[in-house]
Amino acid sequence: xxxxxxxxxxxxxxxxxxxxxxxxxxxxxxxxxxxxxxxxxxxxxxxxxxxxxxxxxxxxxxxxxxxxxxxxxxxxxxxxxxxxxxxxxxxxxxxxxxxxxxxxxxxxxxxxxxxxxxxxxxxxxxxxxxxxxxxxxxxxxxxxxxxxxxxxxxxxxxxxxxxxxxxxx
Amino acid sequence: xxxxxxxxxxxxxxxxxxxxxxxxxxxxxxxxxxxxxxxxxxxxxxxxxxxxxxxxxxxxxxxxxxxxxxxxxxxxxxxxxxxxxxxxxxxxxxxxxxxxxxxxxxxxxxxxxxxxxxxxxxxxxxxxxxxxxxxxxxxxxxxxxxxxxxxxxxxxxxxxxxxxxxxxxxxxxxxxxxxxxxxxxxxxxxxxxxxxxxxxxxxxxxxxxxxxxxxxxxxxxxxxxxxxxxxxxxxxxxxxxxxxxxxxxxxxxxxxxxxxxxxxxxxxxxxxxxxxxxxxxxxxxxxxxxxxxxxxxxxxxxxxxxxxxxxxxxxxxxxxxxxxxxxxxxxxxxxxxxxxxxxxxxxxxxxxxxxxxxxxxxxxxxxxxxxxxxxxxxxxxxxxxxxxxxxxxxxxxxxxxxxxxxxxxxxxxxxxxxxxxxxxxxxxx
Numbered sequence: 001x002x003x004x005x006x007x008x009x010x011x012x013x014x015x016x017x018x019x020x021x022x023x024x025x026x027x028x029x030x031x032x033x034x035x036x037x038x039x040x041x042x043x044x045x046x047x048x049x050x051x052x053x054x055x056x057x058x059x060x061x062x063x064x065x066x067x068x069x070x071x072x073x074x075x076x077x078x079x080x081x082x083x084x085x086x087x088x089x090x091x092x093x094x095x096x097x098x099x100x101x102x103x104x105x106x107x108x109x110x111x112x113x114x115x116x117x118x119x120x121x122x123x124x125x126x127x128x129x130x131x132x133x134x135x136x137x138x139x140x141x142x143x144x145x146x147x148x149x150x151x152x153x154x155x156x157x158x159x160x161x162x163x164x165x166x167x168x169x
Numbered sequence: 170x171x172x173x174x175x176x177x178x179x180x181x182x183x184x185x186x187x188x189x190x191x192x193x194x195x196x197x198x199x200x201x202x203x204x205x206x207x208x209x210x211x212x213x214x215x216x217x218x219x220x221x222x223x224x225x226x227x228x229x230x231x232x233x234x235x236x237x238x239x240x241x242x243x244x245x246x247x248x249x250x251x252x253x254x255x256x257x258x259x260x261x262x263x264x265x266x267x268x269x270x271x272x273x274x275x276x277x278x279x280x281x282x283x284x285x286x287x288x289x290x291x292x293x294x295x296x297x298x299x300x301x302x303x304x305x306x307x308x309x310x311x312x313x314x315x316x317x318x319x320x321x322x323x324x325x326x327x328x329x330x331x332x333x334x335x336x337x338x339x340x341x342x343x344x345x346x347x348x349x350x351x352x353x354x355x356x357x358x359x360x361x362x363x364x365x366x367x368x369x370x371x372x373x374x375x376x377x378x379x380x381x382x383x384x385x386x387x388x389x390x391x392x393x394x395x396x397x398x399x400x401x402x403x404x405x406x407x408x409x410x411x412x413x414x415x416x417x418x419x420x421x422x423x424x425x426x427x428x429x430x431x432x433x434x435x436x437x438x439x440x441x442x443x444x445x446x447x448x449x450x451x452x453x454x455x456x457x458x459x460x461x462x463x464x465x466x467x468x469x470x471x472x473x474x475x476x477x478x479x480x481x482x483x484x485x486x487x488x489x490x491x492x493x494x495x496x497x498x499x500x501x502x503x504x505x506x507x508x509x510x511x512x513x514x515x516x517x518x519x520x521x522x523x524x525x526x527x528x529x530x531x532x533x534x535x536x537x538x539x540x541x542x543x544x545x546x547x548x549x550x551x552x553x554x555x556x557x558x559x560x561x562x563x564x565x566x567x568x569x570x571x572x573x574x575x576x577x578x579x580x581x582x583x584x585x586x587x588x589x590x591x592x593x594x595x596x597x598x
Contacts, residue, residue, distance in 0.1 A: 026230065054233050054326045058277060062312050108281055112294055119297035120305055 017069040017167040018124075019158070020051045020060065022110060028141030029134025033073040035143065036132075036151050043155060047168060057113035061122060069165050070124040071158055074110055075147075076131035083133060083146030085154050090114045090127035128161065130154060189577065191554060196562050201555045202418075203547050203577070216537035221247045221506055221528045222333050228524070228539065229327050237270040237318065238517030240331045241392050242524040242539075246513030247333045250528055251504050258497040259335040260392075261490045266321040266331070267391040267515075268487040272314025272355065274518035275438075275476040275483070278581045279362060280307035283473050286575040287369035303365070306358055310480075313348075313355040317487060320344055335501030345491045352491070356484040360456050362477040367460035369474075372572065374557060375467040378549065379432060380440035383516050389448040389482055390441065392515045397444055398434065406514040409523050415540065426545040433548035436520030437580065438475040439466055450489075453482040469553055469579040476581075506532030517542055519581055543582045550580055 021037025023030045034052050041050045051063045064070035076086065088096050095111060110129070117123045132154065135144045162168045172194045188204040212231055216224060224243040229236035241263060248255060255263070280303065281293040290296055297304040315325045320340050322328025330336050381402070383394035396412075397403045404412060413434075415424035427433055446454070446464045457464075457478050466475060508530040514523045520542030527536040557576050561569055 052326070056233070056326075058281065058308055058311055059315065059325065061308055062315075108277075108293060112292070115294045116297040116304065119294060120301050122305075 016067065017071070017162060017165070018049045018051060018064055018067045019071045020053050020063050020073070022053045022055060022060070022072060022074040024054055026139060028136040028138055029077075029132075029144050029147045030075050030137050031143060032075045032132050032134060032147050032151070035148075036073045036154060039151060040155055040158060043159070044162075044168070048162065055109050057108040057110060057116065060110060060113040061117050061120075064117070064124050064127065065122055067124040068126065069162075069167060070127045071161065072110065072127065072129045073154070073158075074129065074131050075134040075137075077134055077137060080133040081146075082135045082144055083150040085150050085157075086131045086133070087157070088129055090118075090123060090129060126165070130158070189554070189573065191558055191573065193558060193562060196559065198555045198558045198562075201551045201558075203551050203554075213537045213539055216526075216534050219534050221250075221526070221532040221534060224526065224534065224537075225331050225333065226329065229329075231539070231541075233326060234274055235270060235517045235519070235522075236327050237266050237322065237331075238515055238522045239524075239539075240328070241267065241515040242513035242517075242522045243526070244331060244333050244513065245392060245515065246511040246524045246526050247528070248504065248511075249513065250509040250511030250526065251333075251507050253334065253502060253504050255335060255502060258339075258495055259501070261494070262321055262336060262339065263331075264388075264391050265487055265490045266318060266328070268483040268490070269314045269317025269321065271483040271518050272359075272480055272487075273311055273318065274314075274581075275480045276307055276311040276314065276362075278518075279366060279473055279476050279480075280304065282581070283575075283578050284366075284369070286571070286578060287371075287473070306361070310355050310358045310362070313351045314483075316348060316351065320348065332501055334504045335497075335499075337500060339497055339500040340494075342494060342496050345494045348491055349488065352484055352488050356452070356481065356488065359477065359480040359484050360452075360459075362480060363456040363460055363462075363474065366474045366477045367462060371468060371470045372557075372561075373468075374470060374553075374560065376469070376553060376556060378440070378467060379428070379434040380443050381434045381436050381521065381545075382440040382444045383514065383521060384444055385448065387448070389445050389450070389453075389486070390516050396514065396521070399440075399443065406512045406523070409512065409514065409540075410525070413540075413545075415544070424540075424544055425548050426540055427548055433552055434545065435549045436542050436545050437472070438479055438518075438520075439469065439472045440520065441516060442466065442475045442478065449478070449482055450485050452485045453478050456481045469576065472579050472581075506530065510536075519543060520545060543580070546580050546582065550577055550582065553579070 019037060019040055021033035023033040025031030025034045037050050037052055053060055053063060132147055132150050134147055190202045190204060191198060192200040212228065216227060219227060224247060225240040228239035228243045231239050285292055285296055288296065318328055319325045323330035330338060380399040381396065383390035384397045385394035395403055396406055396409060402412060412429055413426055414429055415426050418425050443465045462474055506528060508528065510527045512525050514521055522542060523540040525538040526534055528534050553576050554573055
């Protein structure tokens, strides 16, 4: 079954904040959430649990469970400028119309996970979703240079968010 | 004569990209096609030239839902070529990781994908709003399956710990014991799931299927057994190609598997249960008896109950293995390649997954063939739809259309494996 994977060795620690990269690294720009999560790990080390998720919404609900702050990074495919970063909060109603590339498990992906967790009352106090507009989502495709160029500024924004919310010094 | 077209452009809650087209003329169904337009992914081609030890990790990438099945079928095929049989705790660990995959897959399908059909709801979000405790229980139950895969497989997505000869690393006894209490809860939750599913409303629809599944002398099947059918077939898995063939259909990127005489057959939970009821542990039989579920079921809509019974089995089997676990001295048996042809056939959540490999004396793969369960069930899904529409032709179009989608979801088809969304179009002339 598809699911998430705790890479950080912080399992069992109190999860006050989590970062989740979503996507499929074998499908071109769809892997940018995973790539960004791995780069954040290099910056933050083990201070924040960082998960990878291949689009399984049920696993997402589990990964952000009990977190005060969850940051989710995914790719979008909605016709915006390639590499454009969009940021929104899960408590926005309605959620913005983001078009995600196909690849979620049985069509139960990020948005469905947000709506289900809302219904269950298990959403983190704050759930911030970043999406980077991608271009190519073909099997085996390389990540687009414009998409890769967005990773640096995105990580900087996430660092500022974590600091502002009191999770990092 | 009046003809009708029923068309659904997007059938949700299945894995993969495909479509469905049904055309009726009067009371007759003249055309039924499960169109699979997910592009072929050529896994068999790029296995060629790779080392035999790489097959488990390469084939695990075919599917995010059932990577264990791909690993297990490829590993058993390679070990068969090399004349090695793995037993003891390493064999038990293979059954344990399969338990985890079945729990994850079955629970996701029961609660999030299939149950909405029976409850008249469009998706899992609606169930979460209407029955939040049910969905919370489902997510917790599924998580305990994930935990098994995580521990034994190294990670939940595309596990990396299984290898030809065993595992790269085996769990510590204390780590295994940590799964016990959660799995005791899961077993009770699975029994409750049987009760929940048995009360769902099922259409009156039985078919005379040719069920095909593995059968083991003592166990409910995962990795080993002879291939048997409800029509009397009883063969070694090496004889698979003598009895089944693949046909290319213009409307599908996945090959259709049929018997050598061109007949469709059915693999998966319903086939396994019907052919192996006597191999279920008492707790699973008791769960079935408690809801008066028969030992043989021919109504595909009731496959949701069978998935729940199999989840009871998987939880009980996992608890048994964990209870008897002793850490093996070595995590794997060293295996030297031998030139030859070998076969692996294991029970993925959706049915039998057949692998065939030919390797040379250096262990380089010369030929690979993979037949996933959804390819094998495609023809039967089309047959079900034809007969279902014939029986219920007078239903209002929207209801008939929904039930056709539901009939497809009975099979929890994994189109990604077979070649990913389904479009349904029914023409009524």
